[in-house]
Amino acid sequence: xxxxxxxxxxxxxxxxxxxxxxxxxxxxxxxxxxxxxxxxxxxxxxxxxxxxxxxxxxxxxxxxxxxxxxxxxxxxxxxxxxxxxxxxxxxxxxxxxxxxxxxxxxxxxxxxxxxxxxxxxxxxxxxxxxxxxxxxxxxxxxxxxxxxxxxxxxxxxxxxxxxxxxxxxxxxxxxxxxxxxxxxxxxxxxxxxxxxxxxxxxxxxxxxxxxxxxxxxxxxxxxxxxxxxxxxxxxxxxxxxxxxxxxxxxxxxxxxxxxxxxxxxxxxxxxxxxxxxxxxxxxxxxxxxxxxxxxxxxxxxxxxxxxxxxxxxxxxxxxxxxxxxxxxxxxxxxxxxxxxxxxxxxxxxxxxxxxxxxxxxxxxxxxxxxxxxxxxxxxxxxxxxxxxxxxxxxxxxxxxxxxxxxxxxxxxxxxxxxxxxxxxxxxxxxxxxxxxxxxxxxxxxxxxxxxxxxxxxxxxxxxxxxxxxxxxxxxxxxxxxxxxxxxxxxxxxxxxxxxxxxxxxxxxxxxxxxxxxxxxxxxxxxxxxxxxxxxxxxxxxxxxxxxxxxxxxxxxxxxxxxxxxxxxxxxxxxxxxxxxxxxxxxxxxxxxxxxxxxxxxxxxxxxxxxxxxxxxxxxxxxxxxxxxxxxxxxxxxxxxxxxxxxxxxxxxxxxxxxxxxxxxxxx
Amino acid sequence: xxxxxxxxxxxxxxxxxxxxxxxxxxxxxxxxxxxxxxxxxxxxxxxxxxxxxxxxxxxxxxxxxxxxxxxxxxxxxxxxxxxxxxxxxxxxxxxxxxxxxxxxxxxxxxxxxxxxxxxxxxxxxxxxxxxxxxxxxxxxxxxxxxxxxxxxxxxxxxxxxxxxxxxxxxxxxxxxxxxxxxxxxxxxxxxxxxxxxxxxxxxxxxxxxxxxxxxxxxxxxxxxxxxxxxxxxxxxxxxxxxxxxxxxxxxxxxxxxxxxxxxxxxxxxxxxxxxxxxxxx
Numbered sequence: 001x002x003x004x005x006x007x008x009x010x011x012x013x014x015x016x017x018x019x020x021x022x023x024x025x026x027x028x029x030x031x032x033x034x035x036x037x038x039x040x041x042x043x044x045x046x047x048x049x050x051x052x053x054x055x056x057x058x059x060x061x062x063x064x065x066x067x068x069x070x071x072x073x074x075x076x077x078x079x080x081x082x083x084x085x086x087x088x089x090x091x092x093x094x095x096x097x098x099x100x101x102x103x104x105x106x107x108x109x110x111x112x113x114x115x116x117x118x119x120x121x122x123x124x125x126x127x128x129x130x131x132x133x134x135x136x137x138x139x140x141x142x143x144x145x146x147x148x149x150x151x152x153x154x155x156x157x158x159x160x161x162x163x164x165x166x167x168x169x170x171x172x173x174x175x176x177x178x179x180x181x182x183x184x185x186x187x188x189x190x191x192x193x194x195x196x197x198x199x200x201x202x203x204x205x206x207x208x209x210x211x212x213x214x215x216x217x218x219x220x221x222x223x224x225x226x227x228x229x230x231x232x233x234x235x236x237x238x239x240x241x242x243x244x245x246x247x248x249x250x251x252x253x254x255x256x257x258x259x260x261x262x263x264x265x266x267x268x269x270x271x272x273x274x275x276x277x278x279x280x281x282x283x284x285x286x287x288x289x290x291x292x293x294x295x296x297x298x299x300x301x302x303x304x305x306x307x308x309x310x311x312x313x314x315x316x317x318x319x320x321x322x323x324x325x326x327x328x329x330x331x332x333x334x335x336x337x338x339x340x341x342x343x344x345x346x347x348x349x350x351x352x353x354x355x356x357x358x359x360x361x362x363x364x365x366x367x368x369x370x371x372x373x374x375x376x377x378x379x380x381x382x383x384x385x386x387x388x389x390x391x392x393x394x395x396x397x398x399x400x401x402x403x404x405x406x407x408x409x410x411x412x413x414x415x416x417x418x419x420x421x422x423x424x425x426x427x428x429x430x431x432x433x434x435x436x437x438x439x440x441x442x443x444x445x446x447x448x449x450x451x452x453x454x455x456x457x458x459x460x461x462x463x464x465x466x467x468x469x470x471x472x473x474x475x476x477x478x479x480x481x482x483x484x485x486x487x488x489x490x491x492x493x494x495x496x497x498x499x500x501x502x503x504x505x506x507x508x509x510x511x512x513x514x515x516x517x518x519x520x521x522x523x524x525x526x527x528x529x530x531x532x533x534x535x536x537x538x539x540x541x542x543x544x545x546x547x548x549x550x551x552x553x554x555x556x557x558x559x560x561x562x563x564x565x566x567x568x569x570x571x572x573x574x575x576x577x578x579x580x581x582x583x584x585x586x587x588x589x590x591x592x593x594x595x596x597x598x599x600x601x602x603x604x605x606x607x608x609x610x611x612x613x614x615x616x617x618x619x620x621x622x623x624x625x626x627x628x629x630x631x632x633x634x635x636x637x638x639x640x641x642x643x644x645x646x647x648x649x650x651x652x653x654x655x656x657x658x659x660x661x662x663x664x665x666x667x
Numbered sequence: 668x669x670x671x672x673x674x675x676x677x678x679x680x681x682x683x684x685x686x687x688x689x690x691x692x693x694x695x696x697x698x699x700x701x702x703x704x705x706x707x708x709x710x711x712x713x714x715x716x717x718x719x720x721x722x723x724x725x726x727x728x729x730x731x732x733x734x735x736x737x738x739x740x741x742x743x744x745x746x747x748x749x750x751x752x753x754x755x756x757x758x759x760x761x762x763x764x765x766x767x768x769x770x771x772x773x774x775x776x777x778x779x780x781x782x783x784x785x786x787x788x789x790x791x792x793x794x795x796x797x798x799x800x801x802x803x804x805x806x807x808x809x810x811x812x813x814x815x816x817x818x819x820x821x822x823x824x825x826x827x828x829x830x831x832x833x834x835x836x837x838x839x840x841x842x843x844x845x846x847x848x849x850x851x852x853x854x855x856x857x858x859x860x861x862x863x864x865x866x867x868x869x870x871x872x873x874x875x876x877x878x879x880x881x882x883x884x885x886x887x888x889x890x891x892x893x894x895x896x897x898x899x900x901x902x903x904x905x906x907x908x909x910x911x912x913x914x915x916x917x918x919x920x921x922x923x924x925x926x927x928x929x930x931x932x933x934x935x936x937x938x939x940x941x942x943x944x945x946x947x948x
Contacts, residue, residue, distance in 0.1 A: 107790070111669045114688065118673055121684040130684055137688070141695070145788045148741050150755055161788055165698055172694030177687055185679045313681065526683045559697070567701050571708070601713070601731075 005102040010155050011146030012049060014139050015109060016042060019097055021136035022116045025129060026090060029083065031075040034090055037068065041098040056099055064095055086119050103147055113140045127521045138162050168569075172562050179537075179555045181548055182529045198446050199279040200238050200428050203250035206393070209407040210384055213480060215446035216497040219430060220276040220285055221519050223441040229270060229287075231432050232476045233323065235452065235464065236285040236444060238429040240302040246343040247393065249411060249426050253338055255283075257301035261331075263289050263461075267324030275316045275522055282310045285429060285444075287321040288464070294318075294531075301335070302425075303327060303462070316527040329461040336456060339423035347394040347415065354419030364422045364457055368465060371413060375470040378402065380409075382472030384489040406431075406475075409467040410451040417455050424455035427464065432479045439516040445499070447480050447491065581633050584649055588626060591653060605630055618659060622652040670696075699789045706785040707794045709736040710756065714802035715763065719933070720770045721898075722809035728778070728802055730764040732756045741787045746778040770806040773894065774941050777803045807937045810902055811895035815881075843867040854908060878922050879904065879911040894936050901936070905929040915939060 007015075023030070023038055047053035056064065068091040069079065076084040093112040100106050117133050117140075141162035149158060198215045201208065220236075242252025274285060284297055284305040292299070294317045297307040305319075361367040381403040389396035394415045397408050404412075410426045417424035431450035433442035452466040469476045475483035481502065484490040491497045502508045528536070538546045589599050592612050599608045609627035613620035626648040633645060670692050677685035715729030730744065738758040744766060745751035754764045768778055781802070784795035843856055846866035856867045881900050886893040897913065904911045905924070912921035913932045920932050 103790075114669065114673070114692070118676055118682075118685045118688055121682050121688075122680055125682060125684050130687075133684075133688075137691070141789070144790065148787045148790050150741060150753060152755070153740075165695060165702070165788065166691075168698045169691060169694035172697055173687065173691045176690035176693060177683075180686070180690065182681075182686075183678050185681060186675070187679060525687075528683050529681050563697055563701070566698060570701050570705055601733075 005104070007100065007103065007106050008146055008149065009049075010149065010153060010158055011106060011143050012045075013155055014143035014146055014158060015097060015100075015106065015113075016045065018110075018113050018136055018139040018143055019094065021139055022093065022113050022120075023090065025120050025124065025132060026086070026116070029123065030087060030090060031071070033071055033075075034087065034094075037091065038094050041094050045098050055101065061095075061099060064098075068095070082122065086123070089116055089119055106143070106147055110140055110144050125526055127517060130521075130525075134166075138166060141165060168566055172559060175555065175558050175562065177528075179551055179558075181551070182533050184530065199281060200449060202239075203243075203248050204241065204407065204428065205248045206386070206405065206407045206411065209449060209451065210386065210405045212449045213384060213405065213447045214491060214493050216491055216494060216499045217446045218277050219279070219444045219446055219448065220274055221441055221443050221522075222433065223273045223439075225271045228435065228440075228442070229323075231478060232469075234432050234442070235287065235427075235450070235466075236430040236433075237288060237304050237427055238281075238283050238285055239304050239427075240454075241426040241428055241451075242302075242338045243341060244343060244411070244415065246346045246391075249407070249428075252302055252425060254301040254335065255304060255306075258298060258306070259301050260299045261301050261303065261328040263303075263325050263327045265289075265291075265322040265325055267322055269320050269322050271318070271320040273316060273318050273523075275314055275519070275527060276311050278311055278313050278315075280310050280312060282307045284311075284315075284317060286319050288323055289325045289327060290319045290321045292317060292319050314522055314526055316523065316532060327461040328456070329459050331456065331461075336423040339425050339456060340418050340421070342415065342418050347392045349392075349395045349399055350412070350415060351419045353398075354416045357416070358420040364420075364455070367420060367422070368417070368455065371416060372465065372467060372470050375409060375413075375467045380404075380471045382406075382468065382475060382483060383487060384484060384492070385487070406468040407451040409471060410453050413453050413465075413467045417453070422455050422457075424453055427452050427454055431466075431476060434479070436512050436516050436519070438512060439519055441519060443515060443519075447499075581630065581645065584645055585630055588630075588649060588652070591656065592623075595656065605634075616656075616659070619652065619655040622648070622655045626652050695789065696791050699791050702788050703785055703792045703794045705737055706739055706742070706787045707783065707796065710734060710739050710742065710783070712781070712783065712798050712800060714800040717802065717804045719805040719807055719937070720776075721807045722770055722773055724770050725767045726770045726776055726804040726806065728766045728768060728804055730766060730781075730800070730802075731761060732764060733761045734758055739785070741785065743782075743784045743786070745782055746780075747782060749778075751782070751784070768804070770804065773806055773808045773891070773937050773939075775803045775938075776806045805934065805937055807933045808891065808894040808898040810899035811892065812899050813896050815886075815896065815900055879909060880914055880922075881911055882914040883916060884914065890940065894939055898933065898936050901929060901932045 019038065019042065023034070027035070044053060044056075048055060069088075072084055072087050072091070073079055076087065078084050079088065089112065093109065093116055096105065096109050096112060100109055113136065117136050120129065120133065138159065139162075142158040145158040145161050145165075146153075198212055198217055199219060200212070239255050240252050241249035242254065243250040270287060272287075276284065284292065284307055286292070286305050289303060290299070290305060292305050294307075296309070297305050297317065300306045307315075357367055357370065361370055379402060382405070383403050384405060386397075386404045386408060387401040389401055394412050397404055398412055407426070414424045414426050428449075428451050430444045430448040431452075432448050433444040435442055450468070452464060452468070454462045454464045456462050466476060472483045481490045481499070491500050494500070498507065498511045502511075534546060537551070585605070592599070592608075595612075595616065597608075597612045597615055603611070605627055609623050613623050616623065626645070629645045629648050670689055673685060673689040673692070676682070677689050711733040713731040713733070715731045717726070717728050720726040732739070732742070732754060734756045736758065739754075739756040742754045742756065743751035744754055744764060746766075746768065749766075749768060752764065752766055754762060756762045766781075768776065770776055780797040780799045782795060783798055784793055786793045843859060846855065846868045854868050859865075859867045881897050881904075883893060883897060886896060888896075901911075901913065905926075905928070908924060910922050910924040912919060912923075913935065914920075915935055918935060920935055921928060
């Protein structure tokens with residue numbers, strides 16, 4: 001091992017700090033034994049540095065590797081996959097730090113560190129995580145610089161240099177980030193394991209829907225191109241529930257059918273952008289009736305949008321909706337059969353009541369009106385704390401408790417309509433949204449989850465109605481929070497949820513502003529991929545055609561210009577000589593060098609002048625005068641005028657010139 | 668390599684921040700090229716004094732590094748095949764370096780072109796240059812102690828004693844006598860001085876008043892062995908302040924004594940047979 005390859009102290013210092021900074025954000029999902037391993041290894045490494053302990057030998061290393069591998073297998077059940085891989089990367093990072101001896105080892109540690117930072121982004125790519133990651137990146141650079149710097153430079157010098165390098169690299173990085181073409185994934189990669197994401201499920205019981213409304217998690221955000229529609233018109237469709245087994249509503253078979261039903265766009269369209277938070281589901285949200293501009297999503301037979309793959313990272317898509325369209329005015333009885341399905345038994349009172357209703361109101365539309373009026377006029381309560389019901393949930397709800405959440409009303413109404421022979425289904429999704437005035441976008445949270453009803457009539461197709469509106473119109477017009485003011489049950493289980501405190505003005509504004517930052521981050525940074533990049537670049541280029549080859553040339557040119565200006569900044573060629581006096585002296589040296597008299601490094605101005613005066617006795621006077629002025633200017637402290645010195649220089653030059661001429665004449 | 672892996676991760680996970688870090692590292696590399704280059708630009712090197720060395724020792728070659736504009740950090744200096752040495756030069760200043768080089772053979776040690784390289788700041792890139800400083804170190808033969816078969820005194824018939832010194836060896840001395848001004852410092856008996864016996868001078872039996880001749884021609888064995896032996900005796904005789912003459916084929920140095928004489932003799936030994944006996948003064 002060469003002496004120069006030993007890891008300097010300041011580099012080791014920064015590498016240990018890096019370890020702390022890199023591991024910290026990962027702690028939330030790392031198994032706890034990693035902390036023990038990390039602290040132990042750091043302690044050991046410090047003892048090695050203080051010469052109190054030896055490096056681990058081959059056996060110890062093998063034992064450590066085997067035991068950590070085993071521990072990962074035990075805690076994760078596998079060694080492959082992203083989560084186990086991340087832990088594996090962490091342990092490799094920790095163990096390599098322990099055993100690093102020379103520069104090569106340290107470089108491996110540094111690259112592992114960069115990888116750990118990148119891996120962290122796969123789990124959390126929010127604004128805060130990104131800003132935080134600047135810390136480990138800077139420290140990694142400082143460690144890298146420390147490797148090539150003497151110990152005498154101290155701890156702070158590498159950090160300062162790392163900071164300035166980062167700043168200098170920033171413009172280039174931004175250019176690359178904006179213009180470097182984004183490619184589609186080359187192959188599938190293991191994704192982060194599903195963390196308990198709340199949201200609509202494929203089948204839901206009323207209780208689960210109520211539970212969902214206790215979550216203040218973000219579901220998606222929407223930006224409308226034009227004016228924002230009224231709150232009560234914002235029915236975001238996710239999927240339809242068609243199968244009812246007496247307890248739960250389950251996703252309809254139609255919703256799996258990738259066949260666009262018949263519909264005609266009518267009326268004024270609405271266009272908008274949606275960014276969904278990752279939820280592990282493959283359905284996308286939209287207003288009725290949507291056309292999506294994406295290659296990997298399409299409309300299914302129940303008018304909802306389905307994506308080919310589940311949404312496992314934030315996804316942005318663009319949709320145009322025609323709310324006034326007629327939907328599937330002619331449907332076959334086979335396709336409607338599912339919308340008439342009822343469990344064979346249960347809820348007898350409801351069935352009898354539905355039979356009575358059908359007899360008294362043969363016109364389905366009037367029957368629906370009667371039902372809505374029933375919900376409106378009878379003492380129904382809209383609540384997040386419905387009273388417990390027994391086996392026949394519809395019977396108990398309609399005739400005993402009369403208290404429920406949206407899904408209770410939608411489920412009961414669908415049941416009655418079906419029992420009365422009208423095809424109907426429950427639509428699951430979200431209703432409303434919170435406007436962020438600064439960003440002019442809507443945020444839809446899990447507590448905006450909603451269920452409503454659509455029934456089918458010949459010639460008119462599917463018609464949406466919302467029984468909840470009859471019971472609690474404020475829910476539809478303003479949102480859940482207003483609807484629950486009296487009950488005070490909004491986000492009751494989550495006292496820390498900022499939404500609860502939207503009454504406090506400054507807090508609410510702060511929350512909105514922060515949400516706006518996150519939305520911008522997601523929209524302009526995280527979703528700057530593929531099509532999004534193309535669209536944005538195209539917008540900038542205007543009428544010019546976007547061509548990747550031209551863009552490539554442009555990118556190289558911009559990079560060259562940026563590097564060139566950076567080079568100017570670094571080399572400062574205009575600052576070649578410090579001042580005029582020094583420049584004159586340099587010219588004087590050159591002049592005499594032309595006569596064969598070169599100033600030696602050890603020679604001061606006066607000694608040089610004396611030597612030159614001996615060689616050139618005729619010009620001795622001029623030389624001495626120039627040197628005298630130079631010395632005055634340089635060393636006496638009183639600022640002799642540079643003009644005087646310039647004149648002396650000219651005199652000397654003229655004297656030398658005449659000498660040269662004299663020589664020429666002699667020859 | 669690492670950047671490529673990161674780019675692959677960024678593409679496959681469609682992760683903007685992974686892209687950003689990849690591009691950041693790429694930009695850093697570009698910036699680093701400039702820094703590494705600047706770290707070498709405007710650095711002037713000059714050979715400084717070089718001390719002679721014996722074969723088997725380490726030649727110390729002095730270098731003067733002058734910065735004309737920028738600070739130069741962690742400049743690695745070295746000859747091919749030898750270890751590089753790190754050196755720092757502050758902006759517009761001069762720093763001195765001493766490079767070691769093993770002296771393996773007698774004569775002029777000419778290490779050739781010096782490699783100057785800089786990996787600073789990140790070690791990703793290396794700027795380097797080969798500089799010919801025409802630096803050279805004189806390497807004396809390795810002194811090998813041994814009996815000198817014919818340490819001939821020039822007029823040894825005239826002297827009654829002292830001429831048989833070749834048997835007794837030069838180290839045998841008659842005794843100690845008090846120091847007088849003019850005695851060589853290296854003949855002081857420091858041990859006696861430390862015992863508090865005052866300044867005493869070693870007085871040598873064999874050598875006093877005898878002018879000795881170290882003659883190459885009277886030795887046997889191969890040339891290098893003879894030169895080594897002569898070298899040893901030059902040092903020995905010089906250390907006791909003895910006047911001696913060195914006779915090499917075609918060259919006679921002395922009789923003389925003192926440091927300068929020693930240098931001339933050692934130089935002659937070092938350059939013996941190199942064809943340019945007095946070259947490169």
